[in-house]
Amino acid sequence: MHDARLLLELGDEAVRRLGRRGYALDLSGLEALSSRRARAIGAVDELRAESKRAAAEVGKAAKSGSPSADVDRLKERARELKERIREAEEEVEAAEAALRDLLLTIPNLPSDDAPDGASEADAVEVRRVGDLPALDAPRDHVELGEAMGILDFGRAAKLSGARFSVARGPGAVLERALATFFLTLHTGRHGYTEFSVPYLVTGTTMTGTGQLPKFADDLFRTGTDERDLWLIPTAEVPLTALHADEILPTESLPRAYTSWTPCFRSEAGSYGRDTRGILRLHQFSKVELVRVCAAEESDAELETMLGHAEACLQELGLAYRVVRLAAGDMGFNARLTYDIEVWLPSQGTYREISSCSDCGTFQARRSGIRSKDAQGTRGQVATLNGSGLPIGRTMAAVLEQCQAEDGSVTLPEVLVPYTGFRRLLPDGTTE
Structure with a gap:
């Protein structure tokens, strides 16, 4: 605020x-x-x-x-x-x-580094990484997953309606493997502390992190008048709010947190966009990254976090690009945002897989997060967040970029220790 x-x-x-x-x-x-x-x-x-x-x-x-x-x-x-x-x-x-x-309704002031514009077409490409796979007739992840029997959208619809998914057998193993790999990478190499957090939070928590009142229609609300709770749209919400109304020792900054959680989004107004497969679901899981730092360090911290998110795709050997979003296309809380877009062969284009945002002091002010050094001097705190990475979209990219002409998929080598198999075969078996 x-x-x-x-x-x-x-x-x-x-x-x-x-x-x-x-x-x-x-x-x-x-x-x-x-x-x-x-x-x-x-x-x-x-x-x-x-x-x-x-x-x-x-x-x-x-x-x-x-x-x-x-x-x-x-x-x-x-x-x-x-x-x-x-x-x-x-x-x-x-x-x-x-x-x-x-x-509470006024969005964050955009950084002058954010380009002008109001749509994804106005984003500025920063770099491309990796070679695009050479495939004559690439299948999309839905066709591959259903043919193998590792994704079942029909039964998901029976259970919950449209825009839900069920992963089966090796598909469920692959989801878990991706999450474990990302967490291991971020906690082991990048220095993040892992948290297990609640999936239901209060309206105060949602307001402090900028989800309310702006995005009320995009959220799922539950509970009663006596206990009004909201399902989290991302682990950014509880991870950032951990320090609401706290004064942090300046010497303890920056702090780096990560968590693997389900995410729940009604996404009102998004119907008809990316609704095929597992690209835009009402429930999905994601490994989230949150950093808390001194306000003057947020620019450098954003570059650091962006590198951590990119490392996930580099380790998987997936082709992607990085773009800087236009001022009018950024999220409500952000002052500067980089999107990482992974290549999807079936669509012949790059699609967003991670957004890394510097929120400056915006969320910290709303949530009452401050800092104080050993001499008693108070300082302003900045918060940053980014996906590192969403499980469903990464799974879709792995299936599509790593497919062979016969319908099999050879997994990235870094995932083999977590899955116990190297290939997904067309008949749904593994080897």
């Missing part, structure tokens, strides 16, 4: 930067709400000072033996001031709520 004072100080610059991502900042409306809050707080302070003086007058009058009528009059005035204070405090709460409601 933004600091209203900072946005007002930036003025037209804030309007320009937010305009790059398609958000029209109403400076006059923001200033009006900010002024309302300031006036309300000032009124409370004045009334409290007056109430303090009135209480002193009551005490003085009582001790001096003043007539009871005078004392009663002073007491009545004190009571009236207390009622006015209560009403003024309610106005402060209302003013603060109105200002907060507005600030």
